[in-house]
Amino acid sequence: MSGTFITFEGGDGAGKTTQAALLEQWLEGRGLEVVRTREPGGTRLGAEVRRLLLHGGDEIGAVDARAEALLYAADRAQHVSKVVRPALDRDAVVVQDRYIDSSLAYQGAGRVLEVDEVRRISEWAAGGLWPDLTILLDIDPESSAGRRRSRGDAADRLESEDVAFHIAVREGFRALAKADPHRYFTVDATLPVDEIHTRIVGRVAGFITR
Ligand code: TYD
Numbered sequence: 270m271s272g273t274f275i276t277f278e279g280g281d282g283a284g285k286t287t288q289a290a291l292l293e294q295w296l297e298g299r300g301l302e303v304v305r306t307r308e309p310g311g312t313r314l315g316a317e318v319r320r321l322l323l324h325g326g327d328e329i330g331a332v333d334a335r336a337e338a339l340l341y342a343a344d345r346a347q348h349v350s351k352v353v354r355p356a357l358d359r360d361a362v363v364v365q366d367r368y369i370d371s372s373l374a375y376q377g378a379g380r381v382l383e384v385d386e387v388r389r390i391s392e393w394a395a396g397g398l399w400p401d402l403t404i405l406l407d408i409d410p411e412s413s414a415g416r417r418r419s420r421g422d423a424a425d426r427l428e429s430e431d432v433a434f435h436i437a438v439r440e441g442f443r444a445l446a447k448a449d450p451h452r453y454f455t456v457d458a459t460l461p462v463d464e465i466h467t468r469i470v471g472r473v474a475g476f477i478t479r
Contacts, residue, residue: 271357271358272356272357272359272360272361272362272363273362273401273477274353274357274362274363274365275363275402275403275404276365276368276400276402276403276404277365277367277403277406278371278374278403278404278406279408279442280435280439280442281413282408282413282414282416282422283407283413283458284406284408284416285366285367286366288406288469289305289365290305291462291469292364292469292473296362296364296477299477302356302359302361303361303363304352304356304361304363304364305364305365306348306352306353306365308344308365308366308367308371309322309341309367310344311348311352311365312344312347312351312352314344315347315348318340318341318344319344322340322341334376334381335382337376337380338372338382338387338390342372342391342393342394343394345368345395346394346395346396349395350396353398354396362477368395368403369392369395370403370405372387373387373391373445378437378438378444379434379437379441399452402452402454402476403452403453403454404454404455404456404469404472405442405454405455405456406456406458406465407442407443407446407458408439408458408459409436410432410439411432412459454472
């Protein structure tokens with residue numbers, strides 16, 4: 270396996286999708302094969318899991334915290350084995366919205382489960398695959414909620430959680446980034462889009478030596 274695995278993390282509405290698209294263009298401009306993907310929902314099985322997790326509503330009732338963590342892990346297992354590893358094996362750059370760190374921040378820090386337990390099941394699901402680089406788009410939950418409202422987006426199940434939950438998630442991400450500055454690159458997500466992109470490219474260029 271010799272490709273490069275880059276993940277984007279951050280709260281809902283931090284601008285991950287915009288930045289992932291810009292990074293994809295930049296990498297392709299350098300002649301690299303890029304696989305843009307996401308969790309949950311990067312496979313056909315995952316799309317079903319995603320639908321249940323985010324839009325299941327009354328159909329599934331209240332979701333137990335362990336059940337939720339295992340559903341994200343099931344999505345991840347399928348995605349890593351069917352999409353991410355095959356792409357890395359053929360030397361591609363994988364640019365992915367959300368990965369293990371989202372489970373640690375949302376299911377661990379934001380809820381009742383122990384972060385280390387969530388890490389264990391997630392790592393098992395992923396067969397021990399960690400990203401080469403994780404870009405954290407850091408934003409306070411009030412600002413990102415404002416952005417979503419101004420886009421007219423409806424809130425999904427997790428986005429409708431209270432502010433305290435989103436603050437805990439943000440703190441979870443920041444603690445993860447602080448504990449692993451080698452893998453993590455944190456960018457202030459309130460900066461202009463171009464400025465964020467420039468900073469990201471500055472860091473990614475160090476990985477892309479081809
Ligand atoms: P996503 O579609 O990335 O939402 P957004 O585009 O708003 O950032 O992710 C869906 C939701 O799933 C998001 O609220 C975070 C949550 N999530 C977890 O709770 N655990 C996980 O392991 C993952 C991958 C996502």
